[in-house]
Amino acid sequence: MDLTFSPEEQAFRDEVRAFLTTSLPPAMRHRVLEGLLVPAADTIAWQRILHRKGWGGPNWPVEFGGTGWDPVRQFIFEEECAAAGTPRLLPFGLKMVGPVIQAFGNAAQKARFLPRILSAEDWWCQGYSEPGSGSDLASLRTEAVREGDHYVVNGQKTWITLAQHADWIFCLVRTDKAAKAQAGISFLLVDMHSPGVTVRPIVMLDGGVEVNEVWFEDVKVPVENRVGEENKGWTYAKFLLGHERANIAGIGGSKRELARLTRIASLERKNGRPLSEDPLFAARLAQVEIDLIALEITNLRVLSAEAEKRTPGPEASLLKIKGTEIQQALTELMVQAVGPYALPFRIGALEDGFQGPPVGPDYAAPLAATYCNMRKASIYGGSNEIQKNIITQMILAL
Amino acid sequence: MHFDLTDEQRALSDMVARFLAQEYAFEARKKILRSTEGWSRDTWAKMAEMGLLGLQVPEEQGGMAPAVVETLLTMGALGKALVVEPYLSSAVMGTALIRHLASDSQKREWLPAMAAGELIAVPAHGEAGARHELSRVSTSAVRKGAGWVLSGRKAVVLHAPAAGLLLVTARTSGPDDAEEGISVFAVPAGTSGVELVAYPTIDGQRAADVILDGVEVPAASLVGPEGGAFPVLSATFDLGVAALCAEAVGVLQTTLDATLEYTRTRKQFGVPIARFQALQHRMADMLIHVEQARSMSYLAAMHAISGDVRERRRSVSAAKVTIGNACRFVGQQAVQLHGGMGVTDEMAVSHAFKRLLAIELSLGDTEHHLERFIMESK
Structure with missing residues (x-):
């Protein structure tokens, strides 16, 4: 060892x-x-x-x-x-559709799409969730009907991250309504500039626009844009989820945020002393730091097993749960650290070069918004409850 | 970077596990707990034969020290079987303390006997007013003629009733909480003026408060430098914490396994209770605690004998915090998921629960180590 x-x-x-x-x-x-x-x-x-x-x-x-x-x-x-x-x-091209095309796409698809992901000529987004299909993804209803050499797609996708910038969307669509839930789904690549595609932004609790609804109305998608076989899309989606979760612990990012929190705590004062010396605050911060140390080793253990040619397994669910808990705890402590100056929420203050009159320390301005924003972490990519279901079934075999 | 064991390490681990499966099954263990001494001389002799008591003994005295990974693998196996033998107190901490502190002639006198299972020597360090603070020692050692007189009371000395030799810490100079001025004295069992108030602990181990009432010991009983034992004492306790963490992972795993097994077989409303999502998610949380604890037991193992004292303390404390939290959570949930059976004496899980409680409170509780982690991070 x-x-x-x-x-x-x-x-x-x-x-x-x-x-x-x-x-x-x-x-x-x-x-x-x-x-x-x-x-x-x-x-x-x-x-x-x-x-x-x-x-x-x-x-x-x-x-x-x-x-x-x-x-x-x-x-x-x-x-x-x-x-x-x-x-x-961007994970959508590099970690999601890219590996799927590499594993299941045909030669033409590989040649057409992969280089443009690397060069950032194409911005991809992920079309999975629907208003009625969140954790129960296989219940999705967006349908693609084959007409000659193309599909006609109708339906609505939601929570589409950064779709407002996207050139392409990879979608799970229903191609066989008679089949059982998982069996009738196909994996389609859709040009976001196609007629009939509408993007409607969703304003989030931090005031930002990060996710969108995407509507499809009689959108024509060439059959050559289907990855793999018709009605086998669920298999490819599961493969993708495994890859998406592989680095979801976010160790590096949490280390960076921990350093930011530590810096803020050393600048803030409580009872006339640096907040970092307050025993209650220091204990909470230290507990998160220790959790992060443990998770990094757990992550390295998973990687080490993966290096022996094992694909990302259900352990990724553990990394996702613990990783997002730590990410959220860090944002929570940052809000707590700055006290009342967490509350001012001024339009434009989160943009670089904001010219408004100073209110509180500069570092305080984005913290409450970030805290709000990061509530998403335990919801996206398979909610933490779904991850526990996966652990239950795949590791504990209950 | 890798997490693999060598073939020899794997063989050792398998051997100990097989041995304990034969010798230390739940009913056999219960019998040992009920015996007068509360531990098994027979098991101890067999552990000596297998070389397990010599892992912390140097090669010159017939052992394998430092053998940290081997020691921790053994502790993990002992944890799985909820072994109550004086392994941590004597074969790990007592032995390591002597190895680092004692003169050559003292080592020759004690260590081969310890490796052979003939001598048990345990640290007698903690005191009522010290809680977990390692440097707070008010037991005194005063020179008298060529020897010393020891006075004071040592609290909850694990396996003191089984020990042939008590390694008593006493203050030879300085204020009560100073690191300087702490010395170690080897006091044989039965020395005049030594009184043991013996008792079992909640987890079925044996311990005693050791009352030292003007105990006269010869000059040769001083182990290591006068007043300078603290650095070795601290290193020995950190090795002990790492070993305890390894044991904890064994107990945690066995507790989780028992809970999975129980909920798969126990039926209510016509189905195994493992089908209920409220219980499933609890067990997923238990697994996360166990895996995080396992990761930190590796970290503690890597730094247990590190020359970088600050990093050693920081890592060992971080590990103990994680393991303490895991012991609390997994123990409580395991009992909860066993329902009424979980609070009876007849289920292994209730015994594991009590060991997990003892581990959390031993060698510095979670708060103590969180505080030390903060101090060592500054």
Whole structure:
């Protein structure tokens, strides 16, 4: 047993860190580290910077233009990126539809779609959930009816993250209404610029627009945009969920936020002393830090098992639950740390370069919004209750 | 980075597990608990034969030290079987204390006998006013002629009734809470002036308060430097915590397994109660606690004998906090999910529950270690 990284892995970490020092634009970095809004342009620009370096697909095999890194190197890369404050890479192309196309797409689909994910020419979004189909995803009703060489799609998807920027959406659609729930579903790639596609933003509790409803009205989708076989979409969706959950613990990001919280706690005062020296606050902070240390080792244990050629297993559910609990606890403590100055909520204050008169410390402005925003973490990607169902069935076999 | 065991380590772990499955099944264990001494000389002798009592003994005295991973694997297996033998107190902590502190002649006198299972030596350190604070020692040692006179009371000394040798900490100088000025004295059982108030603990182990009423000991009973025992004492307790964490993971796993098994077989409303989602999610939470505890037992193992004292303390305390929380949660939920059966003496789960309680409170409770983690993080 050895919990230390090998010299090669350490050298890899140094290489990533050196690259980030020289290649991450300071303005981008500032926005992430201060918890400000990250514009879509940052996301695209950062993906292109990585692509030029040859690191556009950190989780992809070499044959598809990826780096071919093993799970431990991917973990180190994500951790260093998070610590440095890079914009988050879009998971929809890189971690979701990309691996599905690689595993189940045909040669034409691979050639057409994969390079444009790496170069950020296509922005993808995920069309799974529907108003009546959340945790019970297989009950989805958006339907695709075959007419000659295309499908006609009708229905409504919801909670579509960043669909307002998207060029493409990958959808689960019902192609056989007679079949049992999971059996009649297909996996379709739909051009968001097609006639009949409407995007309606949903304003969230933090005032932001991160998710949308997407409506399909007689949208024509060429049959060649179906991945894999008709009515086998559920299999591909499950494969995708496994990949989506693989790095969902978010260790690197939580380490960065812990550092921010620690900094804020050292600047805030309670009873005339730094808040970080208050025993009650220090105890809560230390408990989260310890949980994070434990989760990192648990995550490395899962990766280590994965490196032995096992695909992401049900352990990912454990990482998702604990990882999001920690993420949420950190945002909660940050709100608590700044006291009354958590409350001011001014339009534009979350944008870089806000010019309004100062109210409270700068770092306080986004904290309540972030706390509100992060309630999503235990809901998306399969709610934490669904993850417990998976643990129950797949690990505990109850 | 890897989490694999060597073939030898795996073989050791399997051997101990097989041995305990034969020797220490639930009914056999109950018999041991009810016996006068409350532990099994027979089991102890067999553990010596298997080399388990020599893991912390140096090679020169016929052992395998430091053998941290082997020690922790053994502790894990002992945890699964809820073993009540004086392994942690004597074979781990007593032995490590002697190894690091004693003179060569003392080591030659004690360690081979300890490895052979003929001598049990346990630290007698805690005091009523100290709670978990390691440096607070008010038991005094005063020079008299060539020797020393020991006075004071040691609280809840684990396995003191079984010990042939008590490793008594006493203050030879300085204020009560100073790290400087703590010395260790080897006091043989039956020494005049030593009184044991013996009792079982809630988890079925044996312990005693040790009253030292002007106990005269010779100069040769001083173990290690006069007034300078604290660094080794602290390192020994951290090794003890790491070992306790490993034991805890064994107990936690066995407790979870028992709960899964029980809820699969117990039927209510015509179905196994494991079908009920309220119970399923509770067991998923138990699993998360067990896995987080397991991860932290690895961290404690890696840093248990680290030369970086700050990192050692920080990691060991972080581990004990995680394990303490897991012991509390898993223990309580296991009893709850066993329903009425969980609060009877006849189920293994109630015995595991009590061991988990004792582990949480031993060698520094969760609050103590959270506080130490904060101190060492500054």
